[in-house]
Amino acid sequence: NAGVTQTPKFQVLKTGQSMTLQCAQDMNHEYMSWYRQDPGMGLRLIHYSVGAGITDQGEVPNGYNVSRSTTEDFPLRLLSAAPSQTSVYFCASSPGHSEAFFGQGTRLTVV
Amino acid sequence: GEDVEQSLFLSVREGDSSVINCTYTDSSSTYLYWYKQEPGAGLQLLTYIFSNMDMKQDQRLTVLLNKKDKHLSLRIADTQTGDSAIYFCAETPQTGSYIPTFGRGTSLIVHP
Numbered sequence: 001n002a003g004v005t006q007t008p009k010f011q012v013l014k015t016g017q018s019m020t021l022q023c024a025q026d027m028n029h030e031y032m033s034w035y036r037q038d039p040g041m042g043l044r045l046i047h048y049s050v051g052a053g054i055t056d057q058g059e060v061p062n063g064y065n066v067s068r069s070t071t072e073d074f075p076l077r078l079l080s081a082a083p084s085q086t087s088v089y090f091c092a093s094s095p096g097h098s099e100a101f102f103g104q105g106t107r108l109t110v111v
Numbered sequence: 112g113e114d115v116e117q118s119l120f121l122s123v124r125e126g127d128s129s130v131i132n133c134t135y136t137d138s139s140s141t142y143l144y145w146y147k148q149e150p151g152a153g154l155q156l157l158t159y160i161f162s163n164m165d166m167k168q169d170q171r172l173t174v175l176l177n178k179k180d181k182h183l184s185l186r187i188a189d190t191q192t193g194d195s196a197i198y199f200c201a202e203t204p205q206t207g208s209y210i211p212t213f214g215r216g217t218s219l220i221v222h223p
Contacts, residue, residue: 004153033210040119042199042215043154050208058210090153096209097142100201102153 002026006091006103013081013110021076021106023091029101031094032074033058034066036087037105043090049074081110115214117200122220129187131217133200136181143176144201144211145185154199157185187219195221 007022025032033048035058045058047066055066063085065077074093078085086109094100114136123129135143141162146154160167160174160183167174173186187194197218201211 031209035213040215042117043213045210045212048208048210056208092154092211094209094211097203099144099156099159100154100211102155104153105151 004091004093004101004103006089006106008106009104010107011109013078013108015081015083015110017081019078019081021078021089021091021108023074023076023103024072025074025091025093025101026072027093027095027101028071029093029095030071031096031100032068033092033100034064034074034076035090035092036060036085037090038087046076046089078108083110086110115200115202115212117198117214117217119215120218120220122222123190125190125192125221125223127190129185129190129194129219129221131185131187131198131200131219133183133185133214134181135183135200135202137202137204137212138181139205141205142203143174143183144203145172145174145183146199146201146213148197148199148216150196157198190219190221192221192223195219 034046035043049055049068089106091103092100144159145157171188197216200214
């Protein structure tokens with residue numbers, strides 16, 4: 001069982017570059033979400049999806065885009081990277097009122 | 112909106128009990144969770160409790176829920192060095208997105 005797979009594990013970007021963080025789950029979960037984790041700030045919700053074709057903003061959506069064309073995939077796009085987006089990014093999926101399964105995280109540094 | 116609060120640090124001696132506390136604001140929360148994050152890893156579910164329960168015990172873990180005060184606690188008995196990690200409290204609302212809201216996490220440090 002792969003669970004939730006995030007790629008890449010590490011990334012360094014220059015300010016202004018764009019990139020896509022990939023997230024895939026093989027559990028047929030309807031609900032998927034992206035969080036960023038910063039020291040002392042816990043996990044903050046960026047965007048989430050309640051099913052294919054449906055996305056919505058979380059607490060800190062600015063500078064990020066998402067799409068959900070399939071149940072399995074939920075990529076996160078950074079449009080123009082800024083140093084403030086240096087963080088650890090986690091993707092999660094769940095079937096609803098139940099355990100959320102997390103990927104291993106993507107550690108992003110923007111210089 | 113929902114808000115989940117936790118203290119940031121807890122230090123205990125090996126063999127003692129650890130108690131990690133959490134308060135939440137959403138009175139419609141149906142499920143309340145405790146997740147554990149080890150260094151360099153994602154979060155993993157430790158245990159959860161339904162809002163119609165007061166207590167849940169699972170081996171060394173005891174979860175207490177006080178709905179009136181919106182207070183959740185996690186007690187770890189006989190704490191071991193392997194329990195050193197960040198512990199997150201989370202809640203999901205009764206309706207809507209079912210996307211969990213997390214607290215800031217409590218870093219548990221267990222020393223010999």
